[in-house]
Amino acid sequence: MKKIAVIGGGITGVTTAYALAKRGFTVTLLEKHRYAAMETSFANGGQFSASNAEVWNEWSTVLKGLKWMFKNDAPLLVNPKPSWHKLSWFAEFLAAIPHYQANTIETARLAVAARQHLFQWAAEEGLDFDHKKEGILHIYRDKATFDHAGKVSELLAKGGLERHPVTLAEMRQIEPTLAGQYYGGYFTQSDSTGDIHKFTTGMAQAAQRLGVTTLYGQDITAVRTDGSTVTITANSDQGEQQRVFDGVVVCAGTASRDLASQLGDRVNIYPVKGYSITVNLLDEASRKGAPVVSLLDDDTKLVTSRLGDDRLRVAGTAEFNGYNRDIRADRIKPLVDWVQQCFPAVRTESVAPWAGLRPMMPNLMPRVGRGRAACVFYNTGHGHLGLTLSAMTADMIGNIVESAMGSVSQKVFVTPALQP
Incomplete structure (x- = not known):
């Protein structure tokens, strides 16, 4: 079973982890804060x-x-x-x-x-x-x-x-x-309206019930790929650790630009x-x-x-x-x-x-799709519409990852405007 890392515990990361878990992937969510939804997904307009x-x-x-x-x-x-x-x-x-x-x-x-x-x-x-x-x-x-x-x-x-x-x-x-x-x-x-923090934390708990491993307090210091796997280095209370995954989805908000650069991609957030x-x-x-x-x-x-x-x-x-x-x-x-x-x-x-x-992103469209390496994916850059678009883009990236790394059980849905 493919092991996928999702970087970022905001609304896009949590919904992405949930969508991937529903497709049968072994998912690990890494978030730098002690809890989900502590940055842009904390108190937006709702x-x-x-x-x-x-x-x-x-x-x-x-x-x-x-x-x-x-x-x-x-x-x-x-x-x-x-x-x-x-x-x-x-x-x-x-x-x-x-x-x-x-x-x-x-x-x-x-x-x-x-x-x-x-x-x-x-x-x-x-x-x-x-x-x-x-x-x-x-x-x-x-x-x-x-x-x-x-x-x-x-x-x-x-x-x-x-x-x-x-x-x-x-x-x-x-x-x-x-x-x-x-x-x-x-x-x-x-x-409609709702509390983004409550929604995201509720979805994080739902993802855990589906088997997602949530690792909080992870200060990611490096990410690299050899084209077929991804290695993530992070500091936490347990010290520095390296973890290897079959793939990664970057959902790290404003930190996505730096992570993408390390993975060989340009994501100009x-x-x-x-x-x-x-x-x-x-x-x-x-x-x-x-x-x-x-x-x-x-x-x-x-x-x-x-x-x-x-x-x-x-x-x-x-x-x-x-x-x-x-x-x-x-x-x-x-x-x-x-x-x-x-x-x-x-x-x-x-x-x-x-x-x-x-x-x-400069065109105000989220980046949803594959990176240069076959095992790298992005679901980020939602701007002021993270709450509005997150469920759809999570489902889209779930289909893309499934198509690239596993058996296709659903129609792949990728729109031209969102292709990298």
């Missing part, structure tokens, strides 16, 4: 959002980035200090602009397909992750952004997603707690920092005044998710500042201010801030 499948590769995004470069509280912030990594990433970002429509359609298709896997797995394993099927409401403050949303909706429809425009009056009916003036909105009934706050709804007025329907504010690029009865997650912004994980007060304040403006009944004296690094 949206299963096919409606947020639009990729960022547009000239308007570039112009906004230039305009906001020296505005500390801007939704998109780029540290002007150059680095070869950043420059090469942005060069490839610009090169992907002609593929904006095709990549948006493909991302929407993957996101819609992911629901079937995710909901089925959650039901089979009895996962409790504060899942709410209340839809996602995109809100727009002016005609220009609303009209652009209409064009995006046409692309999403080609990917199989149905969403429809709503008036301000209809927005009030969908989410009565929302304050402020808006031009209009778009509502996606089929989208950049760490794009995002922030979130979790507002603890400690009183009845706050609980009644907080939204139940998930929102995405196009102007501020913020999203919300109601996690259970007593938590409201607000997340967003994009910061290009290398591997910096500092939680900056000037980046958190706009999130708190937004809650106070849009949901004035919600008290914000109990707020837990967080920052995480989204692993983003």
Whole structure:
């Protein structure tokens, strides 16, 4: 029986280990932290959002980035200090602009397909992750952004997603707690929300029940391949150990770039920092005044998710500042201010801030497929859609690994946009 290593205990690594175990592989999951889901899968926006499948590769995004470069509280912030990594990433970002429509359609298709896997797995394993099927409401403050949303909706429809425009009056009916003036909105009934940390840790336990060996506290110092096997060197409480596997799937988020380089591949992931706050709804007025329907504010690029009865997650912004994980007060304040403006009944004296690094490829598409060596595979670079896409890409990489290393029991599903 083939022994496969999965590097990374975030949502993509855990779902990948689960998908491989279901196919009969002997799977070992290696994670540097003591628990699963302790980095980018800890406190994201919580949206299963096919409606947020639009990729960022547009000239308007570039112009906004230039305009906001020296505005500390801007939704998109780029540290002007150059680095070869950043420059090469942005060069490839610009090169992907002609593929904006095709990549948006493909991302929407993957996101819609992911629901079937995710909901089925959650039901089979009895996962409790504060899942709410209340839809996602995109809100727009002016005609220009609303009209652009209409064009995006046409692309999403080609990917199989149905969403429809709503008036301000209809927005009030969908989410009565929302304050402020808006031009209009778009509502996606089929989208949903949930706690990514709860989902990932629940899936990690499910993977263990399927026989996955989970090794936490593994500081991987080297990976190498001879073309037919992979050797992983890691430090832990037991000292340095080398383990040999028949194959490896790299699902290591922003660390995937360095690991890929050691394995002879180029995976140009950049760490794009995002922030979130979790507002603890400690009183009845706050609980009644907080939204139940998930929102995405196009102007501020913020999203919300109601996690259970007593938590409201607000997340967003994009910061290009290398591997910096500092939680900056000037980046958190706009999130708190937004809650106070849009949901004035919600008290914000109990707020837990967080920052995480989204692993983003320049074309905003995840890298799912084989490496140069026959025993090396990748499922990484999901950016802001890790929760949304993870179940689908895990199933895809499971099929790819099975095709390459074992008997094919299912149709291999690889889309051209995701091939290496």
